[in-house]
Amino acid sequence: MNESWRQRTVAQNVNYPDEEQLNSVVDQLKTLPGLVSHVEIERLREQLAKAADGKAFLLQCGDCAELFSYCNPAQIEAKLKLMLIMSLVIIYGARMPVVRVGRIAGQYAKPRSKPTEIVDTPEGKREVLSFRGDNVNGIALDERQPDPQRLLLAYFYSAATLNYIRSTLASGFADLHAPHLWSFQHVRSERLQAEFERIADAITDSLDFIRTVGADPTGDSNVLNTVDYFTSHEGLMLEYESALTRETPAGVYDLSAHTVWLGDRTRQLDGAHVEFVRGIRNPIGIKVGPSMEPMELVAVLDRVNPTYEKGRVVLISRYGAAKIEALLPGHIRAVNSSPHAGTVVWCCDPMHGNTIQSETHAGLKTRLFSNIVTELVAALRIHAAEGSRLGGVHLELTGDVGVTECMGGSMQLSDSDLARNYQSHCDPRLNYEQSLDIAFILSEVIRAQRLGRTDDASAVLINALGHE
Numbered sequence: 001m002n003e004s005w006r007q008r009t010v011a012q013n014v015n016y017p018d019e020e021q022l023n024s025v026v027d028q029l030k031t032l033p034g035l036v037s038h039v040e041i042e043r044l045r046e047q048l049a050k051a052a053d054g055k056a057f058l059l060q061c062g063d064c065a066e067l068f069s070y071c072n073p074a075q076i077e078a079k080l081k082l083m084l085i086m087s088l089v090i091i092y093g094a095r096m097p098v099v100r101v102g103r104i105a106g107q108y109a110k111p112r113s114k115p116t117e118i119v120d121t122p123e124g125k126r127e128v129l130s131f132r133g134d135n136v137n138g139i140a141l142d143e144r145q146p147d148p149q150r151l152l153l154a155y156f157y158s159a160a161t162l163n164y165i166r167s168t169l170a171s172g173f174a175d176l177h178a179p180h181l182w183s184f185q186h187v188r189s190e191r192l193q194a195e196f197e198r199i200a201d202a203i204t205d206s207l208d209f210i211r212t213v214g215a216d217p218t219g220d221s222n223v224l225n226t227v228d229y230f231t232s233h234e235g236l237m238l239e240y241e242s243a244l245t246r247e248t249p250a251g252v253y254d255l256s257a258h259t260v261w262l263g264d265r266t267r268q269l270d271g272a273h274v275e276f277v278r279g280i281r282n283p284i285g286i287k288v289g290p291s292m293e294p295m296e297l298v299a300v301l302d303r304v305n306p307t308y309e310k311g312r313v314v315l316i317s318r319y320g321a322a323k324i325e326a327l328l329p330g331h332i333r334a335v336n337s338s339p340h341a342g343t344v345v346w347c348c349d350p351m352h353g354n355t356i357q358s359e360t361h362a363g364l365k366t367r368l369f370s371n372i373v374t375e376l377v378a379a380l381r382i383h384a385a386e387g388s389r390l391g392g393v394h395l396e397l398t399g400d401v402g403v404t405e406c407m408g409g410s411m412q413l414s415d416s417d418l419a420r421n422y423q424s425h426c427d428p429r430l431n432y433e434q435s436l437d438i439a440f441i442l443s444e445v446i447r448a449q450r451l452g453r454t455d456d457a458s459a460v461l462i463n464a465l466g467h468e
C-alpha cells in the first residue's frame with residue numbers, strides 16, 4: 001500500500017535531475033527513526049474525534065512556507081508562545097480543550113501555480129524555476145535546481161525544531177500557574193493587553209479557588225504544567241513521506257509528523273496523494289476549495305476513510321469571504337447526507353481564499369484582515385445554521401514581531417505599510433497582534449454561540465470590522 005501511489009499521477013511533481021541521488025537519499029531516510037511516535041498520532045486521533053463531536057477545538061497554525069533558517073530558539077519560542085496564548089484565549093471563550101497543531105517542524109514544501117517565474121536580474125529578465133520550498137530548492141536564483149539532499153536536511157531541521165519544542169514544553173514553558181509570564185510586553189495594543197490580563201487573572205483566580213477548597217490541581221497530574229502539541233505539514237513530497245512511513249504492530253503510520261494535509265492542488269480522487277494517505281493511520285487534512293464539487297468531496301472521503309472513523313479526516317475549507325456563503329452549505333449537506341456525517345472535523349482556513357495582490361507594491365501578495373474575519377465568522381454561523389459545527393481554524397501566522405504582510409487588524413496596517421517588514425517568500429501571514437485579534441474574536445463569537453446570544457456574535461463582527 002505504501003508504494004501504490006507510484007502508479008498514480010503525482011500532481012505538483014518535482015523532477016530531480018539525478019535519480020540515483022534521490023534514491024540514495026530515500027534509502028537513508030528509510031533507516032532513520034520516525035520524528036513522532038504512533039502513540040502520539042493515536043492521541044491526536046482521539047482528540048480530533050472529540051473535535052468532531054464538538055467537545056474540542058482544533059487550532060492549526062504556523063508559517064505558509066517554513067524555512068530551514070527559522071530553526072532557532074527565538075523564532076520557535078515566539079511561535080509556540082503565540083499559539084499557547086491563542087489557545088488559552090479560545091479555551092476561555094469556548095470552554096473546550098484546544099488541540100494545538102503547528103504548521104511547523106516540516107512545513108517546507110510548497111505547491112506552486114506556475115513551475116517557472118520571470119525574475120529581474122542585472123542582465124535583464126530571466127525565467128527560472130519557481131521556489132518550491134526549502135526541502136526542494138533554494139530561494140537564491142542559483143539554487144533553483146531541485147536537490148534531493150534537501151530532503152535529508154528537511155528531516156534534520158524538523159528533528160531539531162521538534163526537539164526544541166519538546167524540551168521547551170517539558171521545561172515548564174506552558175505552565176498554567178503563571179500565564180502572566182508569557183510576556184505580552186511587545187503587544188502595542190492596550191486593548192489586547194487588557195483583554196489578555198483579564199483572562200490570565202481569571203485563570204489564576206480559578207486555580208486559587210480550587211486550591212482553597214482543597215482540590216489542589218497540581219497533585220500528581222501535570223495537566224496544568226504542560227500541554228500536548230502536535231506537528232503538521234502539507235504531505236506534498238511523497239518520496240519523503242513514504243520514506244518515513246513505518247509499519248508498526250498498531251498499523252502503518254507516516255512518522256514525519258502527527259498529521260499531514262492534502263492541498264487544494266493535490267487532492268485529486270485518482271491522484272497519487274490521495275492514494276498515499278489512504279494507506280496511513282495518521283489523521284488527514286483535506287483542503288476544500290471552490291473547485292471541489294460536493295459529490296466529489298464525498299467520493300474523496302469514501303476513498304480516504306472507507307470505514308467512517310471519527311477523527312480520521314479534517315476538512316479544511318478555504319473559499320474566500322466572497323464565496324463561503326454560496327459554497328459551504330452545499331459541502332456540509334453533502335457530507336451530512338452521507339455515512340461520513342458526524343465523523344469529520346470541519347476546520348476553517350480563512351487565509352487561502354483571500355489572497356490578493358498589493359495595489360502599491362508590485363509582486364507582493366497580501367490579505368485583508370476584514371476578509372479573514374468575515375470568512376471565519378461566516379463559517380461559525382453557517383455551520384450552526386446547518387446543524388453542523390465548526391471544529392477548528394487553520395491560520396498562516398508568524399510569532400515574529402512587527403511583520404507587515406496582511407492589512408488591517410488592531411494595528412491598522414495599510415497597503416503602503418506592507419514593504420516595511422514583509423518577510424514571507426510565499427503567502428502573507430498574520431503578525432503577532434493580528435493573530436491575537438483573531439483569537440479574541442473567535443473566542444467571543446464561540447462564547448456568544450455557546451450562550452445562545454446570536455446578536456452578540458454579529459456585534460463582535462461589526463466591532464472587529466470597525467477597527468479597519
Ligand code: PEP
Pocket residue numbers: 064111262263264265287318352427
Ligand atoms: C497552504 O496551506 O499553504 C496552501 C498552499 O493551501 P491550499 O492548498 O489550500 O491552497
Ligand code: CO
Pocket residue numbers: 064065352396426427
Ligand atoms: Co499558504
